[in-house]
Amino acid sequence: MSAIDMPVAGPAVVPARRTGFWRNLWTVLRRKPSRMAGAAIVALFVLSGVVGPWLYPDNLPRDNDLILAGPSLAHPLGTDFEGTDVLALLITGSRYVLVAAVVAALIMVVIGTGFGLYSGYRRGFSDSVLMRITDFVLTIPGFPLLLVLSTVWKFSSALQMGLVLGITGWGGLARSVRSATLSLRERGFVEAARGLGMPTRRIVTAELLPNIAPYVAMNLLIGVTTFIYSQVGLFYLGVLPFKSNNWGVMIQLAVTNGVTQTGDGLGYLMAPLVAILLLTLGVVLLVDALDEVFNPRLREE
Amino acid sequence: MVAFLRRLAGHLVRGVVMIWIVTTFTFVLIRLMPGDPVQTQYEKLLSQGVSPDQARAQVQVTYGFVPHGSWLSQYGDYLWKLLHLDLGTSVSAQGVSVTTEVMGALKWTVGLVLAGTLLSFVIGVLLGVVAAMRREGHVGSVLSLLGSLLHGIPQYVMALVLVTFLTVKVKAFSTGPVDGLLDPGFNGPYLASIVSHAVLPAVAFALSSFGGYLLTMKSSVVSVLGDDFILASELRGIKPSIVFRYVARNALLPLFTVLALSLGFMIGGAVFIEHAFNYSGMGAMLIDSIGNRDYSEMSGAFLLITVAVILANIAADLLYSVVDPRVRREGAGA
Numbered sequence: 293m294s295a296i297d298m299p300v301a302g303p304a305v306v307p308a309r310r311t312g313f314w315r316n317l318w319t320v321l322r323r324k325p326s327r328m329a330g331a332a333i334v335a336l337f338v339l340s341g342v343v344g345p346w347l348y349p350d351n352l353p354r355d356n357d358l359i360l361a362g363p364s365l366a367h368p369l370g371t372d373f374e375g376t377d378v379l380a381l382l383i384t385g386s387r388y389v390l391v392a393a394v395v396a397a398l399i400m401v402v403i404g405t406g407f408g409l410y411s412g413y414r415r416g417f418s419d420s421v422l423m424r425i426t427d428f429v430l431t432i433p434g435f436p437l438l439l440v441l442s443t444v445w446k447f448s449s450a451l452q453m454g455l456v457l458g459i460t461g462w463g464g465l466a467r468s469v470r471s472a473t474l475s476l477r478e479r480g481f482v483e484a485a486r487g488l489g490m491p492t493r494r495i496v497t498a499e500l501l502p503n504i505a506p507y508v509a510m511n512l513l514i515g516v517t518t519f520i521y522s523q524v525g526l527f528y529l530g531v532l533p534f535k536s537n538n539w540g541v542m543i544q545l546a547v548t549n550g551v552t553q554t555g556d557g558l559g560y561l562m563a564p565l566v567a568i569l570l571l572t573l574g575v576v577l578l579v580d581a582l583d584e585v586f587n588p589r590l591r592e593e
Numbered sequence: 594m595v596a597f598l599r600r601l602a603g604h605l606v607r608g609v610v611m612i613w614i615v616t617t618f619t620f621v622l623i624r625l626m627p628g629d630p631v632q633t634q635y636e637k638l639l640s641q642g643v644s645p646d647q648a649r650a651q652v653q654v655t656y657g658f659v660p661h662g663s664w665l666s667q668y669g670d671y672l673w674k675l676l677h678l679d680l681g682t683s684v685s686a687q688g689v690s691v692t693t694e695v696m697g698a699l700k701w702t703v704g705l706v707l708a709g710t711l712l713s714f715v716i717g718v719l720l721g722v723v724a725a726m727r728r729e730g731h732v733g734s735v736l737s738l739l740g741s742l743l744h745g746i747p748q749y750v751m752a753l754v755l756v757t758f759l760t761v762k763v764k765a766f767s768t769g770p771v772d773g774l775l776d777p778g779f780n781g782p783y784l785a786s787i788v789s790h791a792v793l794p795a796v797a798f799a800l801s802s803f804g805g806y807l808l809t810m811k812s813s814v815v816s817v818l819g820d821d822f823i824l825a826s827e828l829r830g831i832k833p834s835i836v837f838r839y840v841a842r843n844a845l846l847p848l849f850t851v852l853a854l855s856l857g858f859m860i861g862g863a864v865f866i867e868h869a870f871n872y873s874g875m876g877a878m879l880i881d882s883i884g885n886r887d888y889s890e891m892s893g894a895f896l897l898i899t900v901a902v903i904l905a906n907i908a909a910d911l912l913y914s915v916v917d918p919r920v921r922r923e924g925a926g927a
Contacts, residue, residue: 573742
């Protein structure tokens with residue numbers, strides 16, 4: 293199966309490889325141990341988000357004698373201000389964060405890719421209208437906007453949180469998908485498809501989309517991490533009421549219970565922060581591998 | 594020149610439209626709030642024994658419009674006040690106009706952001722050049738990974754780690770507002786106090802944002818190094834130091850746009866750092882106003898943060914045509 297390498301116009305445009313994605317991914321992952329580590333880290337977080345909350349009872353046990361304790365055998369990451377195990381909090385708190393971030397990233401990808409493809413392929417009036425909207429979304433400072441929105445919308449479920457994050461965060465992707473589409477639509481194979489009289493819908497879905505998909509996939513992954521940061525940030529700043537535990541709530545409670553002032557219970561504050569760091573590392577390494585799968589020219593170097 | 598002015602005019606028109614949309618948004622938002630804050634303040638004043646006329650006047654001073662009016666007339670009042678740069682008065686700090694409050698917070702944020710951005714720009718550019726030169730070896734890959742990681746992690750991670758370890762474990766820096774007992778002005782103790790409060794936030798800011806400059810600079814240098822004119826200069830035996838200057842001048846171009854854009858976003862983007870270090874800038878003000886349900890202050894702060902982004906966008910676009918003659922010539926031809 294050899295894909296034909298075509299000259300590439302923009303950074304986002306790479307020839308589509310329709311076969312052997314998983315095999316390619318595996319080969320590329322094995323080439324560097326760091327990439328395996330990245331994939332393992334990401335898999336670990338996904339696992340903890342999916343099965344984590346089932347591993348623990350709904351009300352986590354409290355140990356009143358061990359308040360803000362340091363790491364020990366029974367509590368590998370220490371305990372919080374109520375004597376709850378921090379590791380348990382971290383694992384049970386991952387689902388909300390991950391679900392909201394994945395929902396947001398999916399919404400971002402659907403709107404961003406849809407707008408970008410339509411705008412770039414149609415051009416003309418609808419393009420300029422859509423791009424004005426995109427510019428608007430890009431210019432409004434995202435995080436302050438979320439802060440202001442939090443006064444009327446309490447984001448009570450992870451799905452709602454994801455919805456709002458996704459709706460405010462698709463601008464950048466729409467812009468880059470549009471510019472990739474603009475350069476793709478002038479290329480030979482798209483022109484040939486038009487010449488053959490293929491319907492527009494088929495050109496967009498069968499010719500353009502596969503070429504943009506790799507770029508979109510990488511953005512999906514990076515999007516998940518950015519959306520995790522924003523929601524953890526919202527909870528950390530304490531502008532949202534919370535019913536259940538999540539990483540942001542942990543940080544906020546650690547700060548309001550004086551961990552940054554006294555230094556007691558450092559594990560409680562650091563656990564979510566290190567989790568975020570680890571997840572970022574995992575995603576950065578995995579994106580590096582994906583880049584090489586999708587962009588075979590990188591392999592020669 | 595005409596092309597330049599036309600572009601500037603287009604930008605300004607779009608900017609004004611955006612500001613109008615944002616102000617409309619915050620107006621609608623305040624009216625949509627659960628428990629209508631405008632009505633709440635009015636009723637609270639009545640229950641305190643204030644006469645209805647006075648209460649109405651008081652509410653108008655705070656929000657720019659009277660309670661009970663139709664949305665349309667309230668909206669008209671609100672916009673009219675905004676045109677006169679009157680953002681209403683703060684609820685939490687009674688009697689102080691929001692404009693005064695916002696301007697007071699703005700100077701702290703601008704100081705922090707300028708220092709932090711300059712620092713991160715310099716670190717990022719220097720390390721970016723190193724990463725590009727050594728891109729084959731370990732130094733390059735370590736720097737790139739470090740860049741992606743620091744670019745990736747949110748600011749509060751850096752801020753909280755620094756706060757915890759440097760102000761608590763090692764009592765090296767102070768947090769909180771600058772000591773009110775000191776005589777503000779251009780004198781030694783006051784300036785020293787500002788510096789000791791601002792160094793750590795600025796460092797946190799720089800550490801969490803130099804990664805972006807590093808990555809941009811690296812890819813920019815790598816692409817310039819591949820240009821024919823660099824090869825030609827090397828073949829002609831031009832001194833490496835001069836070749837380096839060619840590379841640097843061309844590679845820095847994209848960085849200026851990033852710099853101008855980030856300056857705009859940073860007015861509102863230092864929220865976490867200001868919150869973590871208890872630094873009284875725009876971001877901290879926005880959060881406090883939400884916490885205090887002080888909505889006129891909140892919409893004022895949000896408006897200013899958005900205006901900063903719009904201005905930075907315009908500046909970035911115009912700056913690029915100034916530093917890159919190629920764009921200028923194309924613009925003149927069009």
